[in-house]
Amino acid sequence: MAESVRDIKRRIKSVKNIAQITKAMEAVSANKMRKSQMVALSARPYAVTALEMLDNLISRTPVLPDFFAERPIKKSLILVVTSDKGLAGAYNSNVLRSAEKLADKMKKAGQSFAVVTVGRKAKEYFSRRGAEVVKSFSGFSDLSALKETNPVADFVTAWFMRKSYDEAFAVYTNFKTTLRQEVSVRRILPVTKDGIAEMVLGILPEHGRYAPKAQGSIEKAIQSRYSFQYVFEPDPANILNALVPKLLSMHIHHIILEANASEHSSRMVAMKNASDNAKDLIAGLSLKYNKLRQAGITRELIEITAGREALNN
Numbered sequence: 001m002a003e004s005v006r007d008i009k010r011r012i013k014s015v016k017n018i019a020q021i022t023k024a025m026e027a028v029s030a031n032k033m034r035k036s037q038m039v040a041l042s043a044r045p046y047a048v049t050a051l052e053m054l055d056n057l058i059s060r061t062p063v064l065p066d067f068f069a070e071r072p073i074k075k076s077l078i079l080v081v082t083s084d085k086g087l088a089g090a091y092n093s094n095v096l097r098s099a100e101k102l103a104d105k106m107k108k109a110g111q112s113f114a115v116v117t118v119g120r121k122a123k124e125y126f127s128r129r130g131a132e133v134v135k136s137f138s139g140f141s142d143l144s145a146l147k148e149t150n151p152v153a154d155f156v157t158a159w160f161m162r163k164s165y166d167e168a169f170a171v172y173t174n175f176k177t178t179l180r181q182e183v184s185v186r187r188i189l190p191v192t193k194d195g196i197a198e199m200v201l202g203i204l205p206e207h208g209r210y211a212p213k214a215q216g217s218i219e220k221a222i223q224s225r226y227s228f229q230y231v232f233e234p235d236p237a238n239i240l241n242a243l244v245p246k247l248l249s250m251h252i253h254h255i256i257l258e259a260n261a262s263e264h265s266s267r268m269v270a271m272k273n274a275s276d277n278a279k280d281l282i283a284g285l286s287l288k289y290n291k292l293r294q295a296g297i298t299r300e301l302i303e304i305t306a307g308r309e310a311l312n313n
Contacts (some may be wrong), residue, residue, distance in 0.1 A: 003288075005293055008285055008288055009289060011285055012285045016278075016282060019274075019282070023271075025267070025271045032142050033261065033268050036142055036260045039257055039260075046250065055196045059193070063237050063240070065240045066161060067248070068192070075113065075114065075164070076114075076169065077160075077189075078103065078113055078168075078171060079156060079169065079171065079172075080096070080119075080122040082096065082117070082119035082120075083119050084120045085120075087267060090266070092121045095122070099171040114133075114165060116137075116152070116155065117137065122136075140260070144257065144260065146250070149252060150249055153248055153249035157248055160189050160190075167187060167189060168189035170186050170188050172184055172256075172259045173266075174258050175262045178268075181262040186198065191244070191248070
């Protein structure tokens with residue numbers, strides 16, 4: 001059935017209302033994005049230094065804690081970081097798709113796995129699919145402090161020390177630029193030297209003030225920075241067992257900060273695209289409205305003219 005002028009006018013009004021909402025959400029997301037980017041970028045040097053220190057400890061210490069011990073893989077843990085809210089474009093779906101691929105790979109290899117979720121979207125997704133969700137975290141603020149994210153790291157490290165699982169992966173979105181975010185799948189436990197190098201390379205930005213000044217291997221940079229011998233008191237095992245969980249906590253905290261910055265960037269871009277689409281839709285509907293209105297006026301004029309001619313005859 002053909003639309004009437006009144007129907008099109010009602011649709012134009014509805015689209016304009018939606019456009020106002022998306023424009024407001026775009027402005028809010030842009031503000032949150034700038035703040036979260038600043039926090040994530042400011043935290044990068046600390047995360048890189050912590051991971052470099054961990055690499056140095058692996059290289060120079062004869063006694064390593066259980067966090068470095070490789071075990072036969074019987075069960076794995078997948079830490080999935082998403083958002084609590086939607087309307088962020090493909091942000092959540094990309095993370096969940098990568099986590100699902102990792103889970104399918106484990107199933108094909110005959111490994112069992114459990115899931116720890118950060119964000120309501122990940123919890124809802126894996127709960128619907130009947131996966132073993134052992135712990136869920138949500139409600140982190142836009143500018144999360146280390147004390148807010150510590151429970152996530154404490155849970156992951158405690159389960160590993162109890163040998164409830166033998167390895168842990170983190171699936172999250174790594175912030176590159178405002179228009180570019182990449183989903184990362186990283187093995188965070190047990191800790192390895194190659195894994196640390198991969199983490200550092202993933203944290204270092206490609207451009208900007210925090211980008212590396214010169215190209216070179218991570219190992220060379222670490223060796224040039226730490227060229228002295230450590231002395232441990234009372235003994236290396238106790239110190240490392242206390243230190244390594246703190247360094248891992250910092251790394252998991254940085255993962256959540258990166259995901260938070262990526263979420264707001266994705267939402268801002270999604271709302272901008274929605275606002276632009278609403279403008280295009282309003283322009284098309286306005287053109288259609290004007291055509292129908294003109295056709296109605298023309299039809300009425302024809303009817304008046306025809307009636308006058310009939311009276312004259």
